[in-house]
Amino acid sequence: MFVALSPGHPDPMYKQVTDQLKDAIASGDLKPNDRLPSVRELSEALDVSAITVKRAYADLETDGYILTRAGLGSFVVPVEADALRARKLAEMREELRRIVRGSARFGITVEDVIRLTREVEGD
Amino acid sequence: MDPILRRSSFYYATSVVTYMALMGRYFITRSWPVFEIIPLFMPVWLASALLASEHDERYAFLRTLPVADRSVARVKFLLILTAAAVEWFLMVLVASLRTADGAATSSTFVFVTLVCAAGMLVTGGLQVAVWRFGLSAVRPAVIVAIAASLALLIGHTFALKRVDAWFAFSELPPIAWLGGAPWLSSAALVTLALAAYAGLMRVGVRVKASSEAHL
Amino acid sequence: MDTVVEARSLTKRYEDFSLRDVSLEVRCGSIAGIFGPNAAGKSTLLKVLAHQAPLQTGSLRVFGLSFEDAEQELKNRIGYVPQEPVYYPDKTVQWIARFAAPYFAHWDGAGFYALLDQFKVNPLKKVKHLSGGQKKMLSLALAFSHGADLLILDEPTAGLDVVHRRALLDRLRAFVAGGERTVIVASHITDGLDAIAEEVWFLDDGRAVLHESKDELLSRWKRIHYRDGALPQAIEDRLVQVKRQPFGSSGLTGEFPALRDALTGPLARGDAKLDSASLEDILLSIIKGA
Numbered sequence A: 001m002f003v004a005l006s007p008g009h010p011d012p013m014y015k016q017v018t019d020q021l022k023d024a025i026a027s028g029d030l031k032p033n034d035r036l037p038s039v040r041e042l043s044e045a046l047d048v049s050a051i052t053v054k055r056a057y058a059d060l061e062t063d064g065y066i067l068t069r070a071g072l073g074s075f076v077v078p079v080e081a082d083a084l085r086a087r088k089l090a091e092m093r094e095e096l097r098r099i100v101r102g103s104a105r106f107g108i109t110v111e112d113v114i115r116l117t118r119e120v121e122g123d
Numbered sequence B: 001m002d003p004i005l006r007r008s009s010f011y012y013a014t015s016v017v018t019y020m021a022l023m024g025r026y027f028i029t030r031s032w033p034v035f036e037i038i039p040l041f042m043p044v045w046l047a048s049a050l051l052a053s054e055h056d057e058r059y060a061f062l063r064t065l066p067v068a069d070r071s072v073a074r075v076k077f078l079l080i081l082t083a084a085a086v087e088w089f090l091m092v093l094v095a096s097l098r099t100a101d102g103a104a105t106s107s108t109f110v111f112v113t114l115v116c117a118a119g120m121l122v123t124g125g126l127q128v129a130v131w132r133f134g135l136s137a138v139r140p141a142v143i144v145a146i147a148a149s150l151a152l153l154i155g156h157t158f159a160l161k162r163v164d165a166w167f168a169f170s171e172l173p174p175i176a177w178l179g180g181a182p183w184l185s186s187a188a189l190v191t192l193a194l195a196a197y198a199g200l201m202r203v204g205v206r207v208k209a210s211s212e213a214h215l
Numbered sequence C: 001m002d003t004v005v006e007a008r009s010l011t012k013r014y015e016d017f018s019l020r021d022v023s024l025e026v027r028c029g030s031i032a033g034i035f036g037p038n039a040a041g042k043s044t045l046l047k048v049l050a051h052q053a054p055l056q057t058g059s060l061r062v063f064g065l066s067f068e069d070a071e072q073e074l075k076n077r078i079g080y081v082p083q084e085p086v087y088y089p090d091k092t093v094q095w096i097a098r099f100a101a102p103y104f105a106h107w108d109g110a111g112f113y114a115l116l117d118q119f120k121v122n123p124l125k126k127v128k129h130l131s132g133g134q135k136k137m138l139s140l141a142l143a144f145s146h147g148a149d150l151l152i153l154d155e156p157t158a159g160l161d162v163v164h165r166r167a168l169l170d171r172l173r174a175f176v177a178g179g180e181r182t183v184i185v186a187s188h189i190t191d192g193l194d195a196i197a198e199e200v201w202f203l204d205d206g207r208a209v210l211h212e213s214k215d216e217l218l219s220r221w222k223r224i225h226y227r228d229g230a231l232p233q234a235i236e237d238r239l240v241q242v243k244r245q246p247f248g249s250s251g252l253t254g255e256f257p258a259l260r261d262a263l264t265g266p267l268a269r270g271d272a273k274l275d276s277a278s279l280e281d282i283l284l285s286i287i288k289g290a
Helices: A012-027 A038-045 A048-063 A080-105 A110-122 B004-030 B034-056 B059-063 B070-099 B106-134 B134-162 B171-178 B180-211 C040-050 C067-077 C093-103 C111-119 C132-144 C162-176 C216-221 C233-238 C256-269 C281-290
Strands: A067-070 A071-078 C003-013 C018-027 C031-035 C057-062 C078-081 C150-154 C182-187 C199-202 C207-213 C222-226 C239-246 C248-253 C272-276
Touching: A012 A048, A012 A080, A038 A048, A048 A067, A048 A071, A048 B134, A080 A110, A110 C239, B004 B034, B004 B070, B004 C093, B034 B070, B034 B106, B034 B134, B059 B070, B059 C078, B070 B106, B070 B180, B070 C162, B070 C281, B106 B134, B106 B180, B171 B180, C018 C040, C018 C057, C018 C199, C018 C207, C031 C040, C031 C162, C031 C207, C040 C150, C040 C182, C057 C067, C057 C222, C078 C132, C093 C111, C093 C132, C111 C132, C132 C150, C132 C162, C162 C182, C199 C233, C199 C281, C207 C216, C207 C281, C216 C256, C216 C281, C222 C256, C239 C281, C248 C281, C256 C272
Parallel strands: C031 C182, C031 C199, C078 C150, C150 C182
Antiparallel strands: A067 A071, C003 C018, C003 C057, C199 C207, C222 C248, C222 C272, C239 C248
């Protein structure tokens, strides 16, 4: 598992933790039924307050990614791959919308973007 | 008037006025040994004026102003000179008025000139010491010296009146000898004192510029 | 006038501290920031530059002139704010201004009182009743109000609240905006002055250990977060201030342009993340070494 927080990032710290843990789950870094680090462990490792980590874990549970069992810890819920893919696609849609809109200003067509995408794929 | 000069001259002006009003009046009202005792108090008053002036001074502030440090040093030296000169002049004036009734003799002029010159040079030296070592380092010693001087002077005053064989500074042989030609001697002494003072001022200007203890 | 301050090999020895062989050049129109830990010599350096303390060896020219020859002219053109301003304690702020004004060739009384008003300093208050921050603001008001072309400020934001600090930073930016006036400021980085500094000097233990434009400094220094083992060993070895944690390590590098290519892979794979390095991070790295 790899989490890197940035104080200058526009998102608040707890959201950065939430988003990066969701990515870890989606990419298989954290597998279903894996035990997450304890709140204290993670807050010490990331150098953030326990409140921040608790909030992140609470959000993850609300969104259905993890389950917390009192006394035992928090565990990754087996989420359907489709649901994870759908979430990632939604994120990418936003980024692509920015790219397509932005490139239009410079006279770059969608075809150019698609060609570029294929080229990058080959790198 | 230049603000720095105006502020500092207050202490010296006050010192001269109070010295002459409190002690100098005895020149007119009393006889012997008034011309022996009163002048001897002059250096003490001048040194006290310096202490008071330096206590209230803030050289760190003056350094931030567009005034050459040399100028500040010279202003302080000129004030000491002026105070001493005024007091010397008034003493000489009164002494010449009282030679008629014998309270002052020709050696009085020499004596008064010597004491005022010494007071001026000592106070100038103290000014340089304050710049070099800082007021808090110099003040205790000066206060002790002033207290000791006052004690000695008061003792001297008593002794002059009550002890038959007690000596008077103003009648010591060298002074009496110089008193043979009082105007010449005084002129020579004044010239020497001013020359020495000018040298002291040059030293003082250099010391102030290179020292930070007084800031 | 291109170079406003030209200092070569400044040395000044105190009993327990020395400024050693510090050379400095400040261009007209820039804001030069001098940063460093406590007792690094920032105040001493500024005092020497503003002719508040004599220098022992070395040469100093401001506006092309030396203080020996043109002390009065230079002090007219320089506005100096000390770390601990000193004024006659029993006098009012107004009295202090009236005392100082005749010495300046271009005293701006209206501007001075306007600044006092903005800083909320009561001109009728005695200096001894002012707080440290208010004395600082008086000092700033004096420095800004006599037509100075060069401001030399020692921790000007110390004791200022957030509103006044921001107002000061804005005012300093406006001060140099025409390209004709210059600011030299010394402080701790956390005072916010690193935001407006264009040239950066780091002092440590009496020596200048770094001088660079801030833009260059921030473009070559980066913080790299990475998954353990994701970076080529050669690169990991060159990182400084490395912190290893169970869920990722991070380190600083001052050679980012050289490492950029080697980092593209890990960055693309999401095994590494790039972050900016703060001036404070950079100062600590340089002072502490690897």
